[in-house]
Amino acid sequence: MNPQKVISFETIRVVCKNCTLATLCLPMGLTPEDTERLDKIVKRNRPLHRGDYLFRSGERFRSLYVVKTGSVKTYAPSEEGGEQVLGFHLPGEIIGLDAIEKDHHICSARVLETSAICEIPFNRLEELTCCIPSLQHQMFRLLSKEIGHDTDMLLLLGKRNAEERLATFLVSLSRRLQRRGLSPNDFYLSMSRHEIGNYLGLAVETVSRLFTRFQDEGLLEVDRKHVQLKDLAALEAIVNGSQAEGDHQRRSS
Amino acid sequence: MNPQKVISFETIRVVCKNCTLATLCLPMGLTPEDTERLDKIVKRNRPLHRGDYLFRSGERFRSLYVVKTGSVKTYAPSEEGGEQVLGFHLPGEIIGLDAIEKDHHICSARVLETSAICEIPFNRLEELTCCIPSLQHQMFRLLSKEIGHDTDMLLLLGKRNAEERLATFLVSLSRRLQRRGLSPNDFYLSMSRHEIGNYLGLAVETVSRLFTRFQDEGLLEVDRKHVQLKDLAALEAIVNGSQAEGDHQRRSS
DNA sequence: ATCGGTGTTTGACCTGGATCAAGTAAATAA
DNA sequence: TTATTTACTTGATCCAGGTCAAACACCGAT
Incomplete structure (x- = not known):
């Protein structure tokens, strides 16, 4: 035995039960026993790196994927x-x-940074959902x-102007990061x-x-990928503010 | 007994099995027995009229609805x-x-013309999906x-210009009508x-x-709600044509 | 350290489609 | 029937944001 052996992926069995994402992810609301059954079908492959594909548009659909980190x-x-x-996906x-409907992927997915991904074979999952009502739900x-x-x-996309779109993006990202225990007003864009x-x-x-304008207005500081939201309230006001004042952008109605 | 009694909703039991939509709707791919079980939980209320609500945003979620006619x-x-x-919904x-996620409706639904609607209580449906794998699927x-x-x-909304949007709308509508056995190039907008x-x-x-321009170009004839598509091929060319020629609208990439 | 290559910023300009403003026609009410 | 409302059309104008162009900053590779 190598005395230098360090903690590795093999020795720490990562299981859903121990996963910090359990409250956001599929196991949400499952009993410990059911979580264990789900855990048994999850594949945990080695980390992917920037630009790697989870799947490509047109490929046969086999599995769902969950972001674990990255x-x-x-x-x-x-x-x-x-x-x-179509979207940027965070842990959980x-x-x-x-892809379920057509049995083929209609979009492609690639990681933006080094990421750990859980793979859940869909046919196995459907076997479980059949006998675990709470999982089906x-x-x-x-x-x-x-x-x-x-x-x-x-x-x-249908009703908001450019300013509102970016503000919405930032506020939404901020909230999602916060829910994952990260800072809601200081983060790096991937x-x-x-x-x-x-x-x-x-x-x-x-x-x-x-970005420049928001910075000039004191709403945030931005330096390349690094964003610090300085006035979340003001950003939120933009998100649902312009609608309050007299219904511009008549595309809407 | 009233000798004048005519065929009524009561005497013709409308069941999924007899419904012309069976191949488009929920029963798609179910065995006759399973279709019958599904049929038992479907409520068929009396027709609704233009402007009537199926449900309103914010209301408690209880049922899914399927357009039968209208x-x-x-x-x-x-x-x-x-x-x-968010959408215009045709039979099936x-x-x-x-609404499933939040257990409340996040949008409102109202009929555009006199319509028959099937109501499917969701808790009953979930009981069935649990024991009918093909229904779950x-x-x-x-x-x-x-x-x-x-x-x-x-x-x-993100990448197409106005012309492409309307053409897409018309072509999509045309196809959906055709799949329902109606004319793909002569219809009334509701x-x-x-x-x-x-x-x-x-x-x-x-x-x-x-609409005026399309008519001038001979792509269609329009008279108020009545639309006749005269050159579906040209409309389809607009739908996936502009993308083929050199990627204008750089919003995309 | 130097050299591309790529991502980002900034300025100048232009245009598709929104907005504003009438006018017309169909639907509904009286 | 006529009045009133609502839906649709058409023309004139405007502007948010796309496009074009150029400079700049960072990053990986030689």
Whole structure:
């Protein structure tokens, strides 16, 4: 035996039960026994690195993926190189739900930074959901939540101006980080300005200009990927403020 | 006994088994026996009329709804009167899936014309999905399909210009009507220009101008609610054409 | 340290579609 | 029937944000 042997992935069995994400992730609301059954089907592969794919658009659907650490972007590639970024996914968030219907992935997913990802083979999961009603219900809830989130995005893209979009993005990110025990007002972006713009339906230049403007207005400090929100209240006011004052942007109604 | 008694809702028992929508709707892929079990929990209320609500945003979630005949719009009301139309629903389409997560409706649904609606109490449905694996799978598929549709809409709102949006709307509507055995190129719109614009993130005026332009270009004939698509191929070319030629609208990438 | 290459910022300009303003036609009420 | 409201169309104008261009800063590779 090597006396220098250090703690490794092999010796620490990472299980759902010990996972800090248990309250955000699939096991939410399951009994310890049911969590254990779920745990048995989860595959924990070695960490992926920036740019690695979880899956590509068009591939056969086999598994759902959950971010354990790091972050992932999903995007719909449209032929000749163009793409629409669909989401940025933080620890505890499930990826691949949109593939169930067609049995093929309709978007691609790649990690934005070194990330640990849990893989959940879907056919195994369906065996469990059949006999664990609370897990089935949790799956329904997660699928429904995804729909609700998409609804929010439709509203953002359909009715909000550039300023409101970026503010919404930042406030939403801040809240999600906070829920994961991280600082809500001091964080590093793992995605580029370009990806943010793509996600929000804006040109890179617009995103850049808005960051500058928000900084000039004292709402935040930004230095490359490093963002510090200085006035979250003001950002939140932008998010649901402009709607309060007299309904500009008549696209809406 | 009244000799004049005519065929009524009471005498013709409408059941899923006889429903022409069986291949589009929840029973898709179920055995006749399972369809019968599903049928037992479906409530068929009397027809609703233009403007009637299926449910309102904020209400407790109890049931899913399926359009049997007619059409329904869903929309997210945002405080002071504004709204974002989320979708127009045709026969066989399920409404209310977004409410599962929060156990409250996050959007409102009202019928656009006289419509028959099937109501499916969700707690009863969950009892069935637990013991009918194919029904559970079908529910997962339907939820996933909704996510996929929202993804398409995000792409539409994030990356397409006004012309592409209206063309996409018309082509999509045409296909959905065709799948229901109706004419794909001669139909009546059950929604107003205003609602179309709201749905597509455009001003009413823009929608109106585009209809006029499409008509001038010979793509369609339009007379108020009555639309005849004259050149579906050209419309489809617009839908996935502009993307092919050199990636304008750099918002995308 | 130097050299690309890529991501970001900033300025100048332009345009698609929103907004504003009438006018017209259909639907509903009286 | 006529009055009133609501939906739709069309024209004129404006502007948020896209596009183009250039400079700059960082990062990995030689």
